[in-house]
Amino acid sequence: MAPPIISLRHVTKSYASGVSGRGRANVALDAIELDIPQGDIFGIIGASGAGKSTLVRLINLLERPDSGAIRVNGRDSGTVAGGELLKLRREIGMVFQHFNLLSAKTVAENVAFPLKLAGVRDKAQIAARVSELLGRVGLADHAAKYPRQLSGGQKQRVGIARALACRPPILLCDEATSALDPETTRSVLALLRELNRELGLTIVLITHEMDVVRQICHRVAVLDHGRIAETGAVEDVFLHPRHPATRALVRKAFGETDAHDRLGGGGHVVRLTFLGAATHSPLLSHLAREQGVEFAILGGKLGTIRDEPFAQLNVAFTGGDQRAALARLTAAGIVVDTLAEPANAAPPLARREFADVV
Ligand SMILES: Nc1ncnc2c1ncn2[C@@H]1O[C@H](COP(=O)(O)OP(=O)(O)O)[C@@H](O)[C@H]1O
Ligand SMILES: [Mg+2]
Structure with missing residues (x-):
């Protein structure tokens, strides 16, 4: 600086x-x-x-x-x-x-x-x-x-x-x-x-x-x-x-977008933050194919910061290997914040641990 x-x-x-x-x-x-x-x-x-x-x-x-x-x-x-x-x-x-x-x-x-x-x-x-x-x-x-x-x-x-x-x-x-x-x-x-x-x-x-x-x-x-x-x-x-x-x-600035934040189908509910080029990559559909997860977008914000695109999506996952899917996202530089864990899940994974799974 x-x-x-x-x-x-x-x-x-x-x-x-x-x-x-x-x-x-x-x-x-x-x-x-x-x-x-x-x-x-x-x-x-x-x-x-x-x-x-x-x-x-x-x-x-x-x-x-x-x-x-x-x-x-x-x-x-x-x-x-x-x-x-x-x-x-x-x-x-x-x-x-x-x-x-x-x-x-x-x-x-x-x-x-x-x-x-x-x-x-x-x-x-x-x-x-x-x-x-x-x-x-x-x-x-x-x-x-x-x-x-x-x-x-x-x-x-x-x-x-x-x-x-x-x-x-x-x-x-x-x-x-x-x-x-x-x-x-x-x-x-x-x-x-x-x-x-x-x-x-x-x-x-x-x-x-x-x-x-x-x-x-x-x-x-x-x-x-x-x-x-x-x-x-x-x-x-x-x-x-x-x-x-x-x-x-x-x-x-963005209105209330978080009303349905936690209403997942029993799987992981996460907030994903994409910034820059990652915003336009088809990461979620890759995950659906490769890890067998399904996802629903519950809400979010899209826009630009200065000229950089960003997307911040609240996503509920169901089925498939969700831990591997979240690890893939983290490895791709997406910030993953957990909003809700599956009810019968093991103790929550920290962000760093997601990366270790890869
Ligand atoms: N000249 C002044 N005399 C008395 N109180 C003031 C004066 N200017 C500001 N204040 C008080 O200081 C606080 C901050 O005001 P201000 O700096 O005008 O805030 P903002 O511009 O963010 O609206 C407020 O509580 C306001 O009432
Ligand atoms: Mg003022």
């Missing part, structure tokens, strides 16, 4: 609760440890109230933590102030849910705005940079339009161009696609992925939607009641969620 470009060490933030601010402190973030590798698309996901917006304001250095340390691009944010702090803030481009464009300014003027704020005076230089940025986000023909003349997806592309004007190494997107329909969301996420690949941009995506994380993130941290519930590669967290908060987010 690349070294972290953003790291949080034991970061805590509370707000005084109650209208008067005199009530008990309300802990928004509790002892957060987070490392965001340089060059990653890193998702931070959580339900409403989990602490996402608070985390955004700490990462973009608009607020300071009560305790703990935040490092951004090699600098300890606790030790910078004044002009240095402004400079460090400029290393993080911000993209917002509601775009936050200036309605009285054209697209080109919106994108030029941060350059002017940063003190760039040369008009030709600004014009060249704006046209380069608008080209990059696919809006070369819209420079003279006003925000009200654009679709939601186009407005967000302007927001992204504006965020990149000062060439920040980090782009922080706060619910950037939450106001967009699924098709527009896909195209904005595709643009973000392209920017990540082509510019080596680190992207931090704050979202409440597992589908957004699934489409483009490399790694993800799950925030729950102000704490990191779990963190890891998206494949692991999405396909094998451990924390109830993560399970709830996955279920929200």
